[in-house]
Amino acid sequence: MSGRWVLRAVSLAVGLALWQVLTVTGARVWLRFDQLPTVVEVAERFVQQVQVSEYYQDLGSSLARIGLGFLLAAVFGTALGVVVARSRVLEDLLQPLLEVVRPIPAIALVPIAILLFPTDEQGIVFITFVAAFFPILVSTRHAVRALPTIWEDAIRTMGGSRWQVLVKVVLPGTLPGVFGGLSVGMGVSWICVISAEMISGQFGVGYRTWQAYTVVDYPGVIVGMVTIGLLGWLTSSAVELLGRRATRWLPREARA
Template identity: 65%
Template sequence: MRFASVAAAVLVWHLLSANDVTFWLRFNRLPGPVEVFEAFRTQLATPRYYQDVTQSLVRILSGFALASVLGIGLGVVLARSHWASDVLKPLLEIARPIPAIALVPVAILLFPTNEQGIVFITATAAFFPILVSTRHAVRALPTVWEDALLTMGASRLRVMRSVVLPGIVPGVFGGLSVGMGVAWICVISAEMISGDFGLGYRTWQAYTIVDYPNVLVGMLSIGAIGWLTSGCVELVGRRLTGWLSSEQRSAS
């Protein structure tokens, strides 16, 4: 069924573009799947395509790793410490509504290279979904779990290791999945603005020279690789939460 849905979408796209349908949307100007496939086959024969894919993946994974460490760590601290929440939460809440892509001028001023600035923007984009989901996951833990260990004489460190960290895994991976998707949106936008390599830069370059088949090649490549990376995050999450029932896993 999944393959059939994709095949049906490609068939509709082919019929609309091949027949130059112009009802509201102008499919007569959109390259068809055959043109895009030929452009994609040409791209696969060039080393530049693989360089762009590798560059975008390095930026995504670097930024996502930074966001994961900082987001999970700060999320736990903010949920467990009233003092840290009072000091840091106002600053974070002011920064959270600012779109990460709006930080491009700041990144250009702060960082000596475009590469560091793009990783910064990517990390910032993924950081807040991970932070918020982690904070909510810690606060949602049943207090009876912690109270039971404290009653038996467990230390705060033991509570953190045996109750808090295992208990927040489902909620954390929900934030990680969202963070990965947002990170892809922002890394592509940053590459279009200030990148030298990467799928976003190459897609924008194709647009500037009116090479529309390669614009769609870039878009479809971004979608496919983004889906694979998000799928990897969800797969790891399912492996680490095998103790949950299927209903609990879908709810988290």
């Protein structure tokens, strides 16, 4: 395990070194690296940022929006995915509407969110919810339909009720698929919440990154991008860790 971490650290160091060399020398190899800030300039700007309270206020705003929107999407996406997969009547009733809305990019709903919700904050949470909702819904639906029917038949043969089938078979059996959808949903929700903050937010990492661009603070833009990447990585890793803990009773192949 230590060898893998060393390899990852070396990969990151090589990337940073290459970035520094290309920007310091002002290289123009089709791409114009002479316009980008150097690693040192970005590091200096990052040190300045972490000493200002606004930076942590932005972090808190973005994390709160992600947390609320993603939690709502996890609850409703999982529940609706199970219901649609288990009931033909509800599938016929809800599936057409869901399939019409699903291809619409969540960020394209920003104008609708501005019209629907009384505050920008609620609109951004709504965009985050929509972004995560459909990956979770689709993954859950496919996971339920992929369950071997012999599992349910075995429970029913022993006198199990529909509720026992749901609790003992469906929910545990779909956990790997559900957490796969949660992981994808987390990544997509970060993309959309940052975009929504740039368009209509007043606080948040996306808003601050766009503000840095408007005042030609390119080191600040890179700091915002790095912050977004770290937040996305940490939250996705947390979801994957929770998934491994929740499915540790499964064989390794099933967890994967």
